[in-house]
Amino acid sequence: MKVSVDYDLCESNAICMGIAPEVFEVRDDDLLYILDENPPEELRARVEEAIKRCPKQALSLED
Amino acid sequence: MSVLIVGASLAGLSAAETLRSSGYKDEIVVVDGWDSLPSDRPPLSKQVLAGEWPPEKATQRAASHLHEWDLDLRLGLAATSIQVDPDSSGPGRVTLTDGTAVEPDGLIIATGSRPRNVTDQRIDGVHLLRNLEDSLALRDDLDATDGPVVVIGAGFIGAEVAATCRSLGRDVTLIEAAPSPLMRVFPQAIGDFVADLHRANGVDVRLGVGVAELECDPTGRISGVRMSDGSLVEAAVVVVGIGVIPNVEWLADSPLRLDNGIHCDETCLAAPGVVAAGDVASWYNPRYRRQMRVEQWEHAIQQGEYAAKRILAEMGFGDTDMQALGAFDPVPWFWSDQYDKKIQMAGFPDASDEMVLVEGSFAEGRFAVLFRRGDECSAVLGVNRPRHVMQARMKLEASLDWDGVISLFR
Ligand SMILES: Cc1cc2nc3c(=O)[nH]c(=O)nc-3n(C[C@H](O)[C@H](O)[C@H](O)COP(=O)(O)OP(=O)(O)OC[C@H]3O[C@@H](n4cnc5c(N)ncnc54)[C@H](O)[C@@H]3O)c2cc1C
Ligand code: SF4
Numbered sequence: 001m002k003v004s005v006d007y008d009l010c011e012s013n014a015i016c017m018g019i020a021p022e023v024f025e026v027r028d029d030d031l032l033y034i035l036d037e038n039p040p041e042e043l044r045a046r047v048e049e050a051i052k053r054c055p056k057q058a059l060s061l062e063d
Numbered sequence: 064m065s066v067l068i069v070g071a072s073l074a075g076l077s078a079a080e081t082l083r084s085s086g087y088k089d090e091i092v093v094v095d096g097w098d099s100l101p102s103d104r105p106p107l108s109k110q111v112l113a114g115e116w117p118p119e120k121a122t123q124r125a126a127s128h129l130h131e132w133d134l135d136l137r138l139g140l141a142a143t144s145i146q147v148d149p150d151s152s153g154p155g156r157v158t159l160t161d162g163t164a165v166e167p168d169g170l171i172i173a174t175g176s177r178p179r180n181v182t183d184q185r186i187d188g189v190h191l192l193r194n195l196e197d198s199l200a201l202r203d204d205l206d207a208t209d210g211p212v213v214v215i216g217a218g219f220i221g222a223e224v225a226a227t228c229r230s231l232g233r234d235v236t237l238i239e240a241a242p243s244p245l246m247r248v249f250p251q252a253i254g255d256f257v258a259d260l261h262r263a264n265g266v267d268v269r270l271g272v273g274v275a276e277l278e279c280d281p282t283g284r285i286s287g288v289r290m291s292d293g294s295l296v297e298a299a300v301v302v303v304g305i306g307v308i309p310n311v312e313w314l315a316d317s318p319l320r321l322d323n324g325i326h327c328d329e330t331c332l333a334a335p336g337v338v339a340a341g342d343v344a345s346w347y348n349p350r351y352r353r354q355m356r357v358e359q360w361e362h363a364i365q366q367g368e369y370a371a372k373r374i375l376a377e378m379g380f381g382d383t384d385m386q387a388l389g390a391f392d393p394v395p396w397f398w399s400d401q402y403d404k405k406i407q408m409a410g411f412p413d414a415s416d417e418m419v420l421v422e423g424s425f426a427e428g429r430f431a432v433l434f435r436r437g438d439e440c441s442a443v444l445g446v447n448r449p450r451h452v453m454q455a456r457m458k459l460e461a462s463l464d465w466d467g468v469i470s471l472f473r
Contacts, residue, residue, distance in 0.1 A: 013398055013407060014453035015361065021457070026450045052080070053364055055105065055398065057124050 002038055002062040003047060009058035016050035016059060023047060064089040064378060067157055067165045069142045070173035071095035073103075073360065074341025076125035077367030078171045078374075083132045085375055085383070091134050092165055096141030097194070100126055105360055107198035108223040109400050113230055114202065118195055145170075145317040147334075154336035155317075169336055169374040172314075172325060173367060176307035176342040176358060181215060181274055188285035189277065189301045192220055201302065205231060210299025212236070213288050215274055217244035219399045221304030222257060226401040228302075229264050236267040236296050238288065243270060247306070250414050250434065253444060256425055257401070264402055269296075277301065307358060309343045324356045329390035331370050336377060340370035350392035350463065351411050351441075359397035366391065394459045396452075404428060407449060409456035410442025421472035422451050431455070433468060440468040 003023060012032050016024040020043060025033045039047055051059045066082060068075045071093050079091055095101065102121045110116035129136065140159045147155035154170035178191040188208075190201045205212070205228065214225045217239035225237045237244075243254030244261075258268050273291035280286040288296045309324035319333050320326040324345040327333045331346050339346075341363040345356040357366075369391045376383040396409040412434040422445075423430035431451040434442045440463055443455035451472075458468045 011400075011405070012449050013405065014449040015396070017450075018396075018453045018457055026453065028450060030447070030449065052077075052124065053361055055360060 001041065001044060001047070003034060004037070004060055004062070005032060005034060006058045006060070007032075009056040010054075011056055011058075013055060015053050015055065019050040019053065020046040024050065064169075064380065065165075065167045066091050066169040066171065066374060066378075067154075067167035068093045068171045068173060069095075069157070070175055070341070070343075071097070071136065071138065072101040072173065072175055072341070073123065073363040074175070074344075074367035074370070075171065075173035076123065076129075077364040078173065078340060078371040079132055079134055080125065080128065081368040081371035082375065085372060085381070087375060087380055091132070092137065092167065093134050094137045094140045094142060094159060094165075096139070096160070098139045100129075100138065102195040104193070107195060108192055108220050109227060111195070111198050112202055112224065112227045118199060121195055121198075141313070142174075143313050145314065145319070147318055152335065154334065167336075169378045170338070171367075171370050171374055172333070172337065172339040172343060173341045173363075173370075174310040174313070174343045175363075176309045178220075178303065179305050179308055181303055181305065182277055186277060186279060186285050186301075187283055188299065189303065191303055192224065201300070204300050205233065208299040210234075211297055212300045212302065213238065213296050213298040214302045214304060215288065216303060216305035217241075217257075217268070217270075218247065218304055218306055219245065221302065222261070222401055223399060224302050224304060225261060225266050226264065229261075229266055230402070234267075235265075236269060236298075237261055238269050238272060238274065238290070238296070240271065240273040244268075246414075248408070249444070250412055250416065250418060252418055253432075256446070257406070260401065260404060260428070307342065309345075309356070311343060323354075326354075329392070330373050330385070330388070331366065331391050332373060332377065336374075338370040338373050338377070340366040344370075346391060348392055348411075349390045350394065355411065357395045359395055361397065362393065362395045365393055394456055396456055404446050405449065406444070406446050407452045408442055408444040409452055410434070410440070410459055412436075412442040412444075416441050419469070421469070422448055431472075433472075435465055438465050439463040440465045443468070 014026040106121040158164045211234040212228045244257045276289040278287040325339040327346040329347040331338045342358045398407045416434040429447040431445040431448040445452040
């Protein structure tokens, strides 16, 4: 499972961090950092939830 | 088994997706009175109206997944009534505009809301904003005119439209009957900040005055807005953003209780076999110990998910366990973009709550505040402080306890 973010779309509103803080972090510079590009399988449901709730449709998941 | 979802927008399609991801494989019928799939609405007052995004970018994320969910999607068909047969269990018979009826085992109502207007008449140059077509029509009208724009109502949509029109270089007057903008959601201090933000960006903000009349030129097109204090504001284009009305008229003869939307219990259940979600649903949120109806994007997704699980439990599907599901008690979150400011709030503040600044300052236009009600933190609000808002929201989701939330900032 590989997570990627389209930084042209992301507006750093941190919704994804609220759902899966192990994977997503918005820091004080207002940028989103992916902490784990290949998160373990047990996080899949929450990563998918973050993708669903991202208001900018900026996140995607490969396999 | 069969489930009927009325409304194919955010809440309805979130419910459909959740039914499938929960393993439900039987029939899902989805109806919507709109002829095409409703668009994603937030960009309609922002990027699409500004012309920064092509219209097709305001498409719901669900659009590219519909084929995976195997839905019987019937667009252009609205539900017109529910008849409940006292002898049968289940939610009843739902009649559609083409005269056909659906008799599901579970009914999810997600009919959303529509904008209120100041007049019953259709007047050239007066706009409401809900659908993509509305946004494009307003955009065309802005292209075709160069006179002043008057926005009636400083709620979110009005405030965002005012900001977008300023970014397009238009003269803008923002009229609000309340003493400060966004009073339905924000305490006054924040409303005052928003009013100042608009003034600093050149908007003529008029607070505490109502609209007496819309004035037209001899061709019947809008020419100005007569205020309750007698003054006249010239207008080439008027946008009305004075709040929304839940779409419940079709339920008037049903046994459902209608009271500021569809009245539901703390599990979003409106009647046996019937749940509601999104802008149309009023439910009891035990976290805040009150009945509430929330008109926010992320909330519609969340409540749609919950409603799907709730209806599966109601239908006795699989091992959905009500005990484990619990009540629906979210900490609602939303954002609004105005100029270079991202305003975000999580929670549910009251006008009388104490406001405590925890980060930044109003003067630099970048801050976070908490709202305190007794021993509880009712809400967090940030302007260009997304990290702080979200961290506080995560705390609030665990507990509203004031000490816990304030400890994040000390
Ligand atoms: C211009 C605009 C900007 C916004 N910006 C933001 C923002 O920045 N942040 C934020 O948090 N929120 C924002 N929102 C609010 C957010 O979009 C709504 O809360 C959300 O769309 C609610 O989703 P819903 O599915 O409950 O209802 P809706 O999106 O209203 O959808 C209801 C659907 O039900 C259908 N329907 C109605 N009656 C019937 C019937 N009888 N039979 C069949 N179908 C029916 C309608 O056609 C519609 O498609 C904005 C809204 C607008 C209009
Ligand atoms: S939810 Fe989407 S827009 Fe928000 S920070 Fe995450 S990726 Fe960016």
